[in-house]
Amino acid sequence: MSPGVPFDVLLDKSSKRKILSTVGWKKDDRLFGSDAFNIAGRFPTDSFSSLKYLQAAPYDSPAVSFYTSISTADILPTARNTVALKRSDGTEWSVEELIAMQLAYVRELAESAAGEKVSDVILTVPPYYTQHERDAVVDAVEVAGMRTLALIHDGTAVAVNYAMTRAFAEQPEYHIIYDAGASSIRASVAAFSAIPADAKSSKKDIATAIAIKGIGYDRSTGGTELDRRLREILVNDFVKKHKKDIRADKRGMAKLWKEAGRVKAILSANADAMASVESIAFDIDYRSKISRSEFETACKDLQLKFAKPIFDALSNAGLSLDNITSVILTGGSSRAPMIQTAVKAAVGESKIALNVNADEAAVLGAALHGAGLSRQFKTKDIRITDIAPYDIQVSYHSEAKSEYSKPRTINTLVFPAGSKFGSRKTLTFRRKDDFSLKVIYKNTPVPGYPTDLLEVEISDIPEALKNLTEAGATDPVVKATLVLSESGFVTVQDAVAYGEIKDDSIAGKLKGFFGAGSSSSTEAETERETMARSESVSTSAEGEVPSQAEATPEKKAPVKDTIPLGLNVKLSSVPPMSVSQKRTARERLQAIDRAEASMRRREEARNSLEGYLYRVRDLLEEEGETPFRKCSKEAERDTMKEKLEETLSWLHEHGDDADTRDYISRRTALESVATSNPLL
Template sequence: MKFSSTFASTFFVLFCCYLGVDSAVLGIDYGADTFKVALANPGRPMDIVLNRDSKRKTPSALYIKGYERLFGSDAVSVSGKRPENTLLEAKSILGASYDDKIADSYRRKYGHKMLRTGDGSIVFDLGLKDNRYLSVQDIIAMQLRHALELVKESEKINAKDAIVSIPSHFGQFERQAMKDAIEISGVNPLGLINDGSSVALNFAMGKEFTANPVTHMFVDMGAASTVVTVAQFKSKLTKVKGVSKNITVVDNVGYASDETLGGSEMDNRLREFIISKFEAAKKDEMKKSVRDNKRAMARALKEANRIKTILTVNSEVHANLESFHEDIDFSLKVTKSDFEKLIDDLASHFANTIEKSLKLTKMSKDAISSVIIAGGGSRVPYMIRKLSDIFGKEKISRNINADEAGVIGSVFRAAGMSSQFRVKDIRLRDSYGYAIQASYEEESSGLFGKSSPVKNLILPKFSTIGVKRILSTTRKTDFTIDFESETEDGFELFATASISGVPDAIKKNDESLVLNPKPEIEVSYTLNKFGIFEVTGANAVFNMTNTAYPEYLVDLKKWNKEQADIAKASKSAKEASKSSSSDSESSAETASESSAESEAESPNDSKSKVPKSRPMPTEQKEFITKRIPLRVRYTLTKSNALTSSDIKSSTNIIKRIEISEENSRILSTAKNNLESFIYKLKYFVEEDATIEVTNETQRKELLAASSEAAEWLDNNSELEKPALYDEQRKKLEFIYNPVAERLNYYKSISTKMDDITEFKRQLADTEKSLVEFSGDNAKWFNKETTDPKFIPEIEEVEKLKIELAEKVEKIDNFVSFFNKSIDGADKSISPEIPLTDFDKAIEAAKGPMTKLQNKFLHLIIKIQAAKEDLESLSSKSASSETASSESSSAEVESSASESSDADADDDDEQKSPEARDIVHDEL
């Protein structure tokens, strides 16, 4: 069963209240072929950020020429025409040097103008202004920065805190390069995460585990490489803020990778298949080799990717390449069988990678509970079959979103690191795939002793990222440590640490107090949040005699004696108090005097005899440990780390490009606005409605202005000042606007007339209601028969009716005058009466009408209430008379009648307000 990433994140993530956009975090899965961005924003479920094409993933492509850039699908679309300026799969050479095999393969595949720097790094000459070259870090930084822009455009927030997933096989150089790229981009990195770990996190989000560890394998076949990760999952009872709770523990036990096994290699082989077929079929028609045609090779690679995608679901596909090379058209049918033959040997790579992962993690196939597939390779049926051959179909699982598991796992990790989110408690142990050992010369002993080399494996393979450890050795002299990282051929030196200041530290101590002549040297090191090794400090540690210890013993002995004296004095005081009480029984008078003296003197005597207690002396140890900081100079022997000035320079060039792009956008907008206005004016003149409100001279003037502006634009299209284009557009608007206003004027007349008609209809409805109600209640509207208290309001209604009639008459007069003014008027001239006069006329009458409606409504409510009061009083009187006639006593009858009348009056007073409320609600 497949679970969507949105469902998993919605089900398992409980967000806290909204705390502002700054609390939002990102997960970025930057792949060689595409990248995806996921957002966690308080109050909303985690989900993928859509790009400008409303797609969930964006091609990792960048086109750049001069200061013009295109990203994503826009860059891919021009890659066939401008291959020399389009950079694809930059991630595959991140951290590589110019002489590496992967760099050579990249040059042959894409043919870019790649240059070597002084330290052997890679830069590209893409024809930028000022002869500026771009590093791989610059290219990736631009794409990461583009990812932030997509978040801002799609979600309207400025989120920068992010976890970025990287291939598990990235070593020190690749991780350093990614760190630099992230810093240039403006992303605030919360850390890096191995892609296998991010997929495992996503898997754990939707599962519950027991205390017994269960092992799963994650096969991630991406565009540039395949990584096989072995991870264990279990539930653990632990205390969180003093409360016991079950947490999920995800342990990235280890992994194996193959950087030659991926979708990119399949594309390359398909391209070679297309080229070889083309050469065989069209060799007599070609003058030059197609392999020297960069555009043709780029088009063939693009077509190969399309063919691969289609063959994942279809049995065959036709490749069609028009004017492929030297205007030669070429078409080719490619079957699934052809494709599988091309990649048949990759199956052995696949099996070897899986076997290697089991061997490195010391696991057997039987220990693997299931095999979860992730990455784009999950869509290649051939590879799925090979995987089933190894483990059996029953162990192959697809219960995660293969494309999005990595990025959702990354954003989940980011949310878990932020205090603004409350997520499922999953503890991840991410691991580093290369062992690191330290080598140094052991200090010689004796006068003629020789130093001997020491090698310590300070970080075994798959050590925990974020771990902090200490390397310890005993010596009196300064020394240097060489740090070596694991490679395919053994260990290779990558950094040194010079530790100095040991003799000076020794001199700072009294030799008579030092127990160990040779101090223990502690060198602290770590794998930081990027998985980059670094030495964080060093100390000389001395075990010494504590000079304060003898004094502490003497003081402690004295304190113990003081405590014994205090206890003894306290006991004596209590006994004296008891003795005073017994003497009081001898005689009343004597006892009274004695008791008074005892009460007065006993407390003072007791206080004087019991010494005051003091705190126990602070505990001292006989021996103490003293740490003295040493000087550390940590140097990378082969570093690709950018300096602060390099990063600043890269940041500045990106900002300059962005400013140039913004200026180009403003210029383009100004040009387009002018051009579109010219065309608009041209067709505007020919419209019937325009002809009706213009004369021949005016139309010729409009056409002349349009032609003049078009000619100006043709002659000045290279100008780079937006203000000049805006100036020409404003000239056209100056001629166009009066005509457009007249056109709008005459189009709006019918609407204004409708407004007046609607107003008069509402007025007629009001008057009709007034007439009907006053007719039904004539006696209440007759000043001679109505209640005197209603007379002022009836007069007010009459007055408002007269006022309103006057206003309506004015409206009618205005409409009559307006109709006469436009009847036979020259529409090419601006009309004398503005349309706003319609609104003024209506607004002048609206006030009295609203007053009339309100006053009428108020009067209706009062009259209705008064009528109900009379009806209630009449009903009570009738009941009173009936009770009186049936009574046996006239006096009682009279009393009952008076009582009934009084009750009726009370009831009337109580019910009248209720009756009024009911009437008011109904109205």
């Protein structure tokens, strides 16, 4: 999105609208998209695809095991116990660095199209992404040298795209966004309605409200899993025909992976397809006929999984199919006949809608949402409300009643699954000493992933309570505010010691008499108002005050009854990249960029020299009364010819080893001889 630039999808350097999420190397040349994907058959350990599976994945998790079953890349653990990938030359790259390269490539395309620098980015992520995975996405953006404006869920972005050209009534209209992508299948129940743009204004401007009511997903089912099963058919067929195990041959497996994707696309529109790979392995040319029925039989156990996210989303939203206007299909795998058949059987063919671009709806919706966050653009007023996919709770130890008693662990649910993004909750504690809060998922979100998000040490409590007590506060408490951001990150925003201080002066008594109220009474009113809009946390324990939801102003002037406390945040067992790690990674990428820019300048200088040499040679070899001969003397042409032959000889003998300055100096020397001729 840029002022004056048409609102459309970026084209890559080959003018293609769809760019594969792949980065690779052909020796020293770094490639992206389909170019990087296609070299896997020749350089199987230098082409890296499907990196989404590895974002923030612990090295020993099932996600990494699945990745090794679909990829020929070599993996190894990082210092953070995540995954790095190793090239054939031994160079190691973290997942964040490889994704950052892809983001930097897209930025280059954007800057070329817009004619200006691009620094801000908005990205779509699956709604099931954990905080660890969201951290990994943002880390990759920062390593690429950009700033994340926001993260938006895939289904929500498609909903924005759907609402771009449509109007809705005040009564909510429910649609299901069914997204069958490469890595998973997701379903989001979205409510579309019209609301006043400004409730306080007398103008009757209308805004479109999109509220996500429920989500469902299956992380193990998607286009990649279909490709894996189809490749397994090809592998078994090859072994059966040729009595050789191709699984040990990385080049052969990479070639079969590419062929499986091609055959799957053909089977989407045909009953059978011919698989053909020349010199696949062992000097064998492989050919085989694959039928759609054979493929669907291999995926029979997935049939029930295809539609399950729809019913999970409906259950989470508290709705039924009768409330749904349509099921909007999106994602490349939604074109697969077996997936369409399963969805139609589940919801009825009359509810199926194909009215968004399956490949581009998410990115166009995200771009429009990003433009709405900026003041540079005037866009349709679309307001979104998204929800958290998992239960998030805080865990802490109660204060021991004596030195011999064992403190109990108390778990308090703060943001239940389905909580709105942008919510805040304030927890109130009766504590006398410093203590720690752990923010964790109530249940394991993904097999092999940790549940801990962060741990916060709240300090300076005894001194703060002492100061409040000396100031006349009665029964001071500790308050900690947690925030669930619009991008799905949970943080502990602040912690304070608070105590109501009575003002016994005449002015204070008059203030209380006439209803102005103290700071604590104002706070209580705010608590009641917010609790009506957001579910409060009712978990309580002996010695603790029940947690309550309350609004926290963005800017709160310091008052004498509130004292800020110290916060020391410790990261989870799978921490995001540190500042120094991101700086080092950015420097590595910048070094590659400089080397590639130098290589491009060298090639441009060489091409420029060669082009000039051939132009001079053609002019010298022309016969007859040509304009060049009329504008030059015989002696000048002889000098030029001698210099030309000298330069051509140098280029033939030393051109491959020369640097950019050598090419430029050689052309400059030849041009100095030809300066008297206007044609040169």
